[in-house]
Amino acid sequence: MSAAGTPFVVSGPSGAGKSTLLRRVISEDPGVRFSVSHTTRPPRVGEEQGRDYHFVGEPEFRRMIDDGEFLEWAEYQEHLYGTSREAVSGPTGQGLDLILEVEVEGARQLKRRLDGAVFVFIMPPSPEVLEERLRGRKSDAEEVIRKRLERAREEWKAIDMYRYVIVNDVLERAEAQLRQVIAARRVERERVLPSLAAFDFG
Ligand code: 5GP
Numbered sequence: 001m002s003a004a005g006t007p008f009v010v011s012g013p014s015g016a017g018k019s020t021l022l023r024r025v026i027s028e029d030p031g032v033r034f035s036v037s038h039t040t041r042p043p044r045v046g047e048e049q050g051r052d053y054h055f056v057g058e059p060e061f062r063r064m065i066d067d068g069e070f071l072e073w074a075e076y077q078e079h080l081y082g083t084s085r086e087a088v089s090g091p092t093g094q095g096l097d098l099i100l101e102v103e104v105e106g107a108r109q110l111k112r113r114l115d116g117a118v119f120v121f122i123m124p125p126s127p128e129v130l131e132e133r134l135r136g137r138k139s140d141a142e143e144v145i146r147k148r149l150e151r152a153r154e155e156w157k158a159i160d161m162y163r164y165v166i167v168n169d170v171l172e173r174a175e176a177q178l179r180q181v182i183a184a185r186r187v188e189r190e191r192v193l194p195s196l197a198a199f200d201f202g
Pocket of ligand 1: 011012013014037038041072073074076081082083101102103105106107
């Protein structure tokens with residue numbers, strides 16, 4: 001018997017460079033998957049239905065809330081985002097580790113509902129770099145950028161919930177640190193013991 005995979009709940013202000021970092025870790029480790037959330041936000045250029053998000057209309061999202069299909073959900077910048085129960089139970093049930101990229105309100109719900117999850121916060125190197133990165137992302141309007149900066153301040157206040165904090169200044173270093181967090185979890189006793197059943201010294 002092998003142990004269930006671990007959910008890694010990853011948050012951090014928009015502009016901390018989370019997506020690039022997570023994509024790199026996931027693409028190089030077949031044992032880690034990305035939890036595909038549902039959202040009512042329209043797709044950005046290059047995003048794919050079912051890969052980046054399940055893009056749904058608000059009535060469908062509300063129906064899923066009513067039917068209890070979400071493990072957590074939250075509103076962020078006037079759109080709804082949620083993690084379905086299925087998005088988590090499928091991969092972890094197969095022993096795969098899973099990265100859930102959620103904002104802090106969703107993380108707060110997962111803290112209560114998701115046993116054994118490991119919480120990781122990704123920080124930008126400085127407030128100036130954060131602002132620069134948000135402005136560099138040309139797809140967003142000034143008003144959206146301002147709101148995201150405000151939200152970043154809010155997210156910072158929730159940092160106590162997280163066990164690990166990774167400062168994303170040099171991408172390669174941040175990536176190595178996240179890998180180490182995942183690697184450490186994989187050798188925790190409760191994760192290893194089920195595969196050592198033969199060592200039953202009774
Ligand atoms: P974006 O629109 O830039 O893809 O995501 C905006 C924010 O929503 C990010 O902070 C991201 O982590 C968060 N987010 C993405 N998926 C989920 C989800 O399923 N639940 C929650 N609570 N937040 C999410």
